Amino acid sequence: MRYVSFAVDGQASWGVLRDEGIVDLGAVMPDLRSFIAEGCPNAAELAARPVNHLLADVELSPVIPNPSKIVMAAVNYFKADDDRTKAPDYPVLFLRLAESQIGHEAPLVLPRCSSKLDFEGELAVVIGQGGRHITREEAMDHVFGYAIYNDGSVRDWQKHSHQFTPGKNFSGTGAFGPWLVTPDEMPAAPLTLVTRVNGVEKQRADTSQMIFDIPYLINYISTFTRLVPGDVIVTGTCTGFGSSRRPQEFLAPGDVVEVEIDGLGVLRNEVRAEEDAAFFN
Numbered sequence: 205m206r207y208v209s210f211a212v213d214g215q216a217s218w219g220v221l222r223d224e225g226i227v228d229l230g231a232v233m234p235d236l237r238s239f240i241a242e243g244c245p246n247a248a249e250l251a252a253r254p255v256n257h258l259l260a261d262v263e264l265s266p267v268i269p270n271p272s273k274i275v276m277a278a279v280n281y282f283k284a285d286d287d288r289t290k291a292p293d294y295p296v297l298f299l300r301l302a303e304s305q306i307g308h309e310a311p312l313v314l315p316r317c318s319s320k321l322d323f324e325g326e327l328a329v330v331i332g333q334g335g336r337h338i339t340r341e342e343a344m345d346h347v348f349g350y351a352i353y354n355d356g357s358v359r360d361w362q363k364h365s366h367q368f369t370p371g372k373n374f375s376g377t378g379a380f381g382p383w384l385v386t387p388d389e390m391p392a393a394p395l396t397l398v399t400r401v402n403g404v405e406k407q408r409a410d411t412s413q414m415i416f417d418i419p420y421l422i423n424y425i426s427t428f429t430r431l432v433p434g435d436v437i438v439t440g441t442c443t444g445f446g447s448s449r450r451p452q453e454f455l456a457p458g459d460v461v462e463v464e465i466d467g468l469g470v471l472r473n474e475v476r477a478e479e480d481a482a483f484f485n
Contacts, residue, residue, distance in 0.1 A: 205251060207349070207384045209236050209269050209307070210262040216269070221383050225255035226262060236384070237268055237434035240332055240348050266305035266380040267351045268330060271436045274300040275425050276355060276372065280440020281413045295416045295424065295440070298368040300355075305378040311481040312356055312473040313376030314457060321377070321455040321475065324355040324441035325399035325407050325463035329418055330384055334432040343419035346431065349386045352463050352471040353438045354379035354399075359447045359454070376481060379461075379473045380436075395466040397442065401453075402460055409442035416440075 206221040217230030218239070229250055233239045278296035282288055306312065314321045332348025356378060362371025399407035411417075416424070421437055446453040455461065459475040 205247065205386045205389060207236055207267070207386075208259075208262075208382070209265040209267055210257075211265060212257060212262050216265065219256070220251040221259065222251070222255060225259060226257045227251060227253045228256035229253075235270060237270055240330070241433040264307040264309060264381055264383075266302075266307050266378075267328070267384045268380070268434050268436055269302065269305065271302055271434050272432050273429070274302065274305075274378075274436045274438065275429075276300050276438045277416065277421060277440035278368075279443070280415050281409045281442035282415055283413075283443055291415050295421065297425070298372055300378055300438070301373045304373045304375055305380050306376050306473065308379070308381035308383075308471055308473070310379070310473060311376060311476040312354070312379060312455070312461060313374065313481045314455060314475055314477050315358060315374050316478045318358045318360050319454060320359040320447070322357045322359050322446040323399060323401065323406070323455060323461045323463075324357060324445050325397055325465075326353040326355055326441050327395065327397060327411065327439045327465055327468075328353040328380060329422075329437045329439060331422075331431045331435040331437070332433055334430060334435070336426050336430045338422050338426040338431070340419040340423045343422035344387075346422060347387060347418070348433070349384040350390060350465075350468060351381060351384045352465050352468050353436075354461055354463050354471060354473065355438060355441065356455075357445075357447075376478075379463075379471055381471050382469050385468055389467070391467045395468075398464045399444065400462045400464075401455070403462075406446075406449075406453075407442055407444035413442065414439065
């Protein structure tokens, strides 16, 4: 099943995405996070209701607009020539604020204080069943679904200190969408991830190259914090992002970033300068 969060005429809602359009379920529960937390009651019956909106007539929001937490992994893919026996002992993790997120086709905002906005295509995991000390063997039972994430990073602010927080939390930089897909509709692993800027491929990897896989991340994260329904784990990027290139490549107003992952579609956002972005108006 595919789920979307969206707005129509400024009114936030959520629903099920079918080929014909969206079944609006905003009157059933206030948001998708609440629906997940309640165990998705009558999901099949609700999904069979008549379509209320065409996809083209809504403004897509971040898949989970209001997660309790967004835990991000840093670079998390082996390169083709890496010695996999020399993997780091632990993942590098940081937190992103929900307020920094945007949906599919929303402006990816270049802040007025920087010219070093970078792209990072990533696979996002949404937690269905929460818990602490979740074992690797049980971890996938706790996954509600998957979506695409572009961890837009303001590199100079990220490098101000050893802490990533400022550069990873500028408003309008965390693109999350276009929709959430449940595991039963996902293709078999490994999944291919591709990031393009203005149609030119910049990143390509598949999930078999992950240094720390999804079960590991769920186990590790749930050891130090309780995961709750609707939490988001963003599983890290591969090489090819702008600051890893020589010469470095950063995003400019008018650039279009597309992240594509098997089974999840394409997340697309155009870069706009902060003073021009509707996000801030």
